[in-house]
Amino acid sequence: MTPFDLMRGTAPLLVSFPHVGTGIPDDIAARLTSAALARPDTDWHLPRLYDFVRDLGASTLVAHHSRYVIDLNRPPEDTNLYPGHDTTGLVPIDTFRKEPLYRDALPDAEEIAARRESYWRPYHAALDAELARIRSTHGVAVLWDAHSIASVLPRFFEGKLPDLNLGTVHGASCAPDLQAGIEAVLRAQRGYTWVANGRFTGGYITRRYGRPSDGVHALQLEMCQCTYMDESPPFEFRDDLAAGVRPILRKLLEAVLNWTAARRV
Numbered sequence: 001m002t003p004f005d006l007m008r009g010t011a012p013l014l015v016s017f018p019h020v021g022t023g024i025p026d027d028i029a030a031r032l033t034s035a036a037l038a039r040p041d042t043d044w045h046l047p048r049l050y051d052f053v054r055d056l057g058a059s060t061l062v063a064h065h066s067r068y069v070i071d072l073n074r075p076p077e078d079t080n081l082y083p084g085h086d087t088t089g090l091v092p093i094d095t096f097r098k099e100p101l102y103r104d105a106l107p108d109a110e111e112i113a114a115r116r117e118s119y120w121r122p123y124h125a126a127l128d129a130e131l132a133r134i135r136s137t138h139g140v141a142v143l144w145d146a147h148s149i150a151s152v153l154p155r156f157f158e159g160k161l162p163d164l165n166l167g168t169v170h171g172a173s174c175a176p177d178l179q180a181g182i183e184a185v186l187r188a189q190r191g192y193t194w195v196a197n198g199r200f201t202g203g204y205i206t207r208r209y210g211r212p213s214d215g216v217h218a219l220q221l222e223m224c225q226c227t228y229m230d231e232s233p234p235f236e237f238r239d240d241l242a243a244g245v246r247p248i249l250r251k252l253l254e255a256v257l258n259w260t261a262a263r264r265v
């Protein structure tokens, strides 16, 4: 299994899906618990939910492996992404509900390093190269890092998460008027709760690649999974729910492209 699927588009927009993979190599799977093999922390079905982005001309980068193999949205040296908060690491050892992933021995430093080379580096090399290509073609590149999560996870946050969580590293990862355009779309809709730079301010990908002064702008959208799917196994996609939120996602990405178009006039 290749680590990812990259489809190049024609617009100055790359949509990254780092947590949608479910692939687990056989030698790793053989050591995992049944809780792990259910892959409950996958950002399920996001490419299907975002099925319109190719029509917008966006490039897409879709990870193939589970975040339990390695987490592509964590720094390679595995420092805590959210100091002061409990968080899962580069190579997680438990689920979001603190169920152990491994039946026996945990991955050692050598195994973690090997996974970093096999899965983490190729994804980031592709991300880096595609953003560079887009920026040199269009003069500007926007990275939209697409995520989803169970709406209630006491380990990470109290109560229910807002439906739509925009993260721009408190404004550092994109131009202020781009963020304002996205917030205007969120403010104009009535169906979903939202917050900008609340609990989820942007993970490693948003922080690393968002360099507005270099013409690369990054935004993360962390969505509650209850907006488009069943949050309990077998984690079915819900067309009836998706029909409500998909048009909002489309408006958000159209607002991105309107912003890039205005810059080029």
Ligand SMILES: [Zn+2]
Pocket (backbone or CB within 6 Å): 019, 043, 146, 147, 148
């Ligand atoms: Zn995610």
